Amino acid sequence: MHITAAVARLDGAPLELERIELEEPRDHEVLVRVVATGICHTDVAMRDSSARVPKPVVLGHEGAGVVERVGRAVRKVRPGDHVVMTFDSCGHCASCYKGDAAYCIHNARHNFGGSRPDGSTALSCGHEHIHGHFFGQSSFATHAICTERNVVSVRQDVPLELLGPLGCGIQTGAGAVLRSLKVGAGSSIAIFGTGSVGLAGVMAAQLAGAAIVVAVDTQDARLDVARELGATHTFNPLREDVFAAIAQVVPDGLDFALDTSGNLDVIRKAVLALAPRGTCGLVNSAKGADVSLNILGLMLGGRSVRGIHQGDSVPEIFIPHMIELYRQGRFPFDRLVDFYPLADINAAMADMVAGRVVKPVIRMPAA
CATH class of the missing domain: 3.40.50.720 (NAD(P)-binding Rossmann-like Domain)
Structure with a gap:
């Protein structure tokens, strides 16, 4: 399918909005229509880095959206579910087995590698491979391919556009x-x-x-x-x-x-x-x-x-916990948020770096 994404092509340069292609989800993957995504200082650091992530790349790792399709082996979510996207992990190292996925031994490969663990990427532009799978999501786009492990199903009676930052910055x-x-x-x-x-x-x-x-x-x-x-x-x-x-x-x-x-x-x-x-x-x-x-x-x-790292969080437990506290009026994280359209993503990044806003959140254009 064709999607719109903000692509980082050159170190320190503004992101470029492009029409690119996205593969169908594989067996253990989930296709999410991104509703909104937070911007984190890590996104800025990776945009500006010459070594941490390969380029061209689609960044973004505080996404929230609606599940559109799932791979045939996925049991955790189904189409129509509202989800928050969080960090990815392997699920089979000693840390993951102990419930410490935030300290996954393969954290770098799953979150900063710019590809799936097998080296492939779901993103392309014609014959050009676009690096993605940043934190298992690359949510600076209208759609994202996630893994079953890094999506968290959330209740549908809270504003989904607010919830993305719970997957990283607020959780941390x-x-x-x-x-x-x-x-x-x-x-x-x-x-x-x-x-x-x-x-x-x-x-x-x-x-x-x-x-x-x-x-x-x-x-x-x-x-x-x-x-x-x-x-x-x-x-x-x-x-x-x-x-x-x-x-x-x-x-x-x-x-x-x-x-x-x-x-x-x-x-x-x-x-x-x-x-x-x-x-x-x-x-x-x-x-x-x-x-x-x-x-x-x-x-x-x-x-x-x-x-x-990531507040020692078990996201499937802690993210719904934060949402419930928000519903009770005891955790008003919405006070930190300012919204921007996708077309203004570079301005949003600049405002965050300058301290003019605390947590910019990018709303995706309606389909």
Whole structure:
């Protein structure tokens, strides 16, 4: 079938809207008509990267849509189902068997390879192969081929166009707080960076009953939103010594810190600001950089630093859980969303990078 997709052809260049071909779903695949898809900073990083993903490629990994067709071996969903598309995984490595699909041993192949694991791609333009299957979906398109593993069936009485970011950014922030760090009632947490991941963490910390929720960012508008969503304290490092201010709020140190910035100096200082037995979670790769930490402080204080991918989520459980919390008015992630048409996808990316919007979501044109 012919579809419209935003194709990344050159490193750092604007995406190009093109008419391309999409194969029929194979036995374990699902064809989804994309209703809307979030834009994540990972999409921007891959657009600009010369090495992380092959080009030309269709990016996009926060899609939501309606199942149109399924392969003959698919049992999980059927045509007409509303689905959120999330990260892909192999399903047969040790991590997947243990229920830790976010840490699939073959994560790179299934999410960043630009093809199916066998090297083929469902996308083409004439005789030209177009790389796809980004996070098992490539949702910057009117239709996407997914695997049975990375679609999550969701209820149909919530706006489907809102739900795509639950598959990555919102899942990562909320899951980091609720599942990875297991923030408890009465505890203290500081969240560094209040983009969509950080603000999801703020909402989750409030849900968890944290007594102190500190939000740190250089943009006052985002700090205003953080306060509205549950932050008890907000600090802007452009105006004040953030860590001195945090020490005034929690003199004995933080129970938890969550870094979404990837700033190495912030990470070092966040670890130093932990209370004994405190934990710092990292959700930003910092472009693969190394960071030095004081081992004595970690050892004597029993402090921990841990990486977090996709909020340790089991998407089939956690995404419906977030939707139910949203329906109850306790997890208003819709406050983070601004909508753009597919034709304005490059403007949406630019607005996100500049901090003018938190979570841009691309609506697909009607069929």
